[in-house]
Amino acid sequence: HACCGVTFWIYLLIIVGLVLFAGLMSGLTLGLMSLGLVDLEVLIQSGTPQDKKHAAKILPVVKNQHLLLCTLLIGNSMAMEALPIFLDSLVTAWGAILISVTLILMFGEILPQAVCSRYGLAVGAAVAPIVRVLLFAFFPVAYPISK
Template identity: 80%
Template sequence: MAVEYECCESNFFVHILVIVLLVLFAGLMSGLTLGLMSMSLVDLEVLAKSGTPRDRKHAAKILPVVKNQHLLLCTLLICNAAAMETLPIFLDGLVTAWGAILISVTLILLFGEVRSCE
């Protein structure tokens, strides 16, 4: 497929905005997967019962989400995969097919996987 949009058209900026949002969303899902799945249910329950007032409040909010770990993991992975699979579709209108693949892989690796683990 050929490049559809030239620089500085309105659709060009819409595509750039969607690409940036998809990369940020993929990074958020990757970070949430790492952060939420690394929490122990026992540690959260202890914090909810005997932590500082601030820790109790935060643990009480997170505990219902983390209790159903299989649903949480599936939701985060499906959202992450959807964002990563949609990215080349929007890039394809701006660059060639090979360029879209290379740019999307680079963006996802840098911002979606490596950056979210730090």
């Protein structure tokens, strides 16, 4: 597609969205899965007011850890697999591979995991409603895998 046409900008927006979504899934995989159910219950009982609020929002989402893990991994995989398809429409095949690997490594893995390993409770609480939607959307695929 020619640079700067409507299709170019739509594809570019989709590419950015896919990278951000993959990053969110990757960060949440580390951030939410590192929070044990007992840890969350302890925070609800004896944490700071902010931690109590965050833990209370996260606990229902994290209760079924296998389903959560499958959901986050499916979402991450879908985004990472779709990214080169859209990039391939804008650049050469080699360019799509190089750009895809670089974007996913930096913004889909390293940066989100660094942030979520430090602020997993706050990030998890902030996006808990999104995670609930994903749990519902991916349930038909994620549930059988999680068993």
